Amino acid sequence: MGASQLGCASTKIVGLRSFEGFRSSRATPPCSIAIRQQPIRRVNLVVKAATTVAPKFTTLKPLGDRVLVKIQPVEEKTGGGILLPSTAISKPQSGEVVAVGEGKSIGKTQVEPTVQVGAKVVYSKYAGTEIEFNGVDHLLLKEDDIVGLLETDDMKDLKPVSDRVLIKVQEAEEKTAGGLLLTSSAKEKPSIGTVVAVGPGSFDEEGNRKGLSISPGSTVLYSKYAGNEFKSKDESQYITLRVSDVIAVMS
Structure with missing residues (x-):
């Protein structure tokens, strides 16, 4: 915070009958406030919602009908090359499947996974659990949270x-x-x-x-x-x- 100094000269008055002829022995500075500003330090606070997997674990196998998706990096520019502010950057909803579970059981029937490793998928916006694995952001979600396969880069x-x-x-x-x-x-x-x-x-x-x-x-x-x-x-x-x-x- 800035430090403030308040200085004001005092005046001694002898006699109350008349102020006529009163002269100060020295010039009295006006009351003033001196403010010294200190530079404001900015602290960048980074909050990571993802669960970080320790480096000693090199593989991650989803269970059941879950799939592991490597999240596509967030677009920071428009098509015309204009940088987007952080408030305008949308949460990513697409990525590449890097691992799949064994599928799900329906009654006595075992249903194989319908998505394969390497597929580009689009998923529900708030689905799954975010995981930082091998230094890369991933999402572990149920196959049912995948809404579609993307064979091109156009929705x-x-x-x-x-x-x-x-x-x-x-x-x-x-x-x-x-x-x-x-x-x-x-x-x-x-x-x-x-x-x-x-x-x-x-x-x-x-x-x-x-x-x-x-x-x-x-x-x-x-x-x-x-x-x-x-x-x-x-x-x-x-x-x-x-x-x-x-x-x-x-x-």
Whole structure:
């Protein structure tokens, strides 16, 4: 904190009848405050939420239907090369599968993992447990938390897994029915879109796949706050969600 010094000269007055002819023997400095500023030291506080695995452990084998994903590094620049502030950097939701478990049991049936080592996957935003393994950030999550496989670097090419569907979101209305322009804060979040791709379906009680009743090209109405939203390279909005979050097919 800054240190402050307060100095004020005192004046002695002899007699109270009149101040006329009063002269000070020396010039009295005005009351003043001198402030000396100390430099402020900034302390950078780094908080790591990930569990750090000791270097003596060189392998990590997921159990059951869990998979270990090496997290894709966070983008710190825009496509045009502009540096992003830390508040604008989105939490990563994609990575590469580096290890898989033995799969899961459904009744008496053992179901093999549906993702393989080396696959590029997109997962739910708040899924899994973060782990720092071999000095690299990883995520240990259930296979069911993976929403799709990404064979290119564009989200519009996402291949949904299990009972999930990929929907291209309909653009929000720019005007009211009377023709008035809407501000961005007044635009209602859309919940209508076109199905682009569907997953193979979930497993039934006997371990068999159940196909989805929705097909690509359908216009659907879905739950307003369901799923995970993404943007493609052309700035189009997409969402992945479970087929159970689709509430109606429109025609």
